[in-house]
Amino acid sequence: MQVEGKQYRTVWLEGSTLHLINQPMIPHRFQVVTMARYNDTAKAITDMVVRGAGAIGATGALGMAQAVLQAPDEGFHEFIAKAANVLRGTRPTAQNLFYGISKVLDAVQEAGDNIPDARKAARAAAQDVADDDAENCRAIGQNGLPLFHHGIRVSTHCNAGWLAFVDWGSALSPVYAAHRAGLTPHVWVDETRPRLQGARLTAWELAQEGVSHQVVADNASGYLMRNGQVDLVIVGSDRIAANGDVANKIGTYTSALAAKANGIPFFVAAPTTTIDPDCPSGDSIPIEIRTQDEVRYVWGWSDDGRFTRVRITPDASPGHNPAFDVTPASLISGIITEKGIIEATTRAVTSVARS
């Protein structure tokens, strides 16, 4: 997508140098950081300079290719094996990370003992991972576009935009497609406490693209729906169970309840790689409980421009911080994938995951 008139992806490789958009600095500053060596890239994943399933997967693949390009001829395979371990250890629960790394390792293995061929194959395989992610997201945008009409008002939660992928995003991709088609969508951006990915990342993406939007407290989205100010809800997903239940950022469930109560279509947008056919239902999806300090403190920019935190609770009051929730399939109007819009049913979900 464009930033200040220039085209960007969240991550890319030039020679053997990896480039990343520094996401924690958004929206305060747009900054591209470069990683000279694969272990710099690994540290950037750990430090969440890059986040979002698709973006992490591509960074893992490109970081792995970086290692292959930089591995010495002597001890070539040992260097690569060690690099794979380092990269795999950065975000231990990120399915896309393992996928991206293994795609590059497979390519290296196929190249056999020819080191120049292995380097070429690694770069190509990593580039494929990144390109596939971007292309899947672009297709999600096109497939979601028929849901939009002129002047549509869309509510979204968290950040499922291009910053979470290589390009385009999942939930925001149809919004961008609609915007470029001249349909002038307006987006209600849930701020998405506690980590505020909506207020920071989604709002910034939409502002860059010139899409009309307003940030609201998460508490306001139900009111807006009941008040007739929302035509469509689209959210992303962290994992889709075989029965169509969807795990996504905490707060997605209440947004879906409000949509259902007010007859508003509620769609999930995700590449089919998000489907976990081995997970029978949402009840099997473990919910990460994160540090209570994310509730007790809010991070932002002070009036003098420092990124800093303020405490909002009494010292004596503990917090509780579940990071995701599960929206049952019965509340979901459909799932927008790169292969088309499917119903949130066992038959549709398992069939698209197999195709």
Next chain:
Amino acid sequence: MQVEGKQYRTVWLEGSTLHLINQPMIPHRFQVVTMARYNDTAKAITDMVVRGAGAIGATGALGMAQAVLQAPDEGFHEFIAKAANVLRGTRPTAQNLFYGISKVLDAVQEAGDNIPDARKAARAAAQDVADDDAENCRAIGQNGLPLFHHGIRVSTHCNAGWLAFVDWGSALSPVYAAHRAGLTPHVWVDETRPRLQGARLTAWELAQEGVSHQVVADNASGYLMRNGQVDLVIVGSDRIAANGDVANKIGTYTSALAAKANGIPFFVAAPTTTIDPDCPSGDSIPIEIRTQDEVRYVWGWSDDGRFTRVRITPDASPGHNPAFDVTPASLISGIITEKGIIEATTRAVTSVARS
């Protein structure tokens, strides 16, 4: 209620000096401020040193009494009339404020031309307003108590505790009653963005009283309900329509939807003065849209102890900030009043308002 082992109300009069708990400083510091003259009291209401319907009503009454006590014998009635105008102008939409002031003015009028009698009557009338508020809230606690069982887990939104009234509170009064009865309730405190009355005031109240609690992002309350971690929801109210629809802090509606979807009782606690029999339904209740800066900035305490704000949105992104929402009567299990628990129906609500 007790603070650091000492008994407090939110507002009280000693001689002709008015005392107020300085609410914006909570939870960072507990501080009582004194208002020597009625116009200091008026300024404290405007500046929201005191907030909450019951607390504002009592402060208006006690501030009016303060003016009567301080009015010179010469021009006594002119002084009082002017003071009433000043006090009425502090929070132009606060129904309880007008009620408190008029009670004192009525008492002065009944006393006729005897100025010492008028002063005595004004003090007594104002004290009655404050005492009635405290007593109504205490009765709400006793009436709500049968809803509690041992170890109950209660979700609440915003601050409907004693800081919003003279004492005890509305939604929190049954919690305090249950706690004192040894039922060891646990309270899930919605932080209540954008103004964070839950994280600041409700959490502080519960910590002072030693009630077990945890603060959660507003997004988490639906998850907790679906996850079987909530037995009861109790919230306060800003206005109750004749048909039982309830206006309350933004986010109450989605909490009610989640309770309904998960078979959890959802109660509103309020003195019957909150009922507006002239308002046929929630659709007639105007919703205040407040400054978008409450969404774009978060106020709290920096690590070095300053009360300061941080910006959480891009400069280019506007916000939208509806302050209240309406929960339809169909989602409400009952209304806990000082006269007992009533159904959220036209018959029950209008009958209790008339009694």
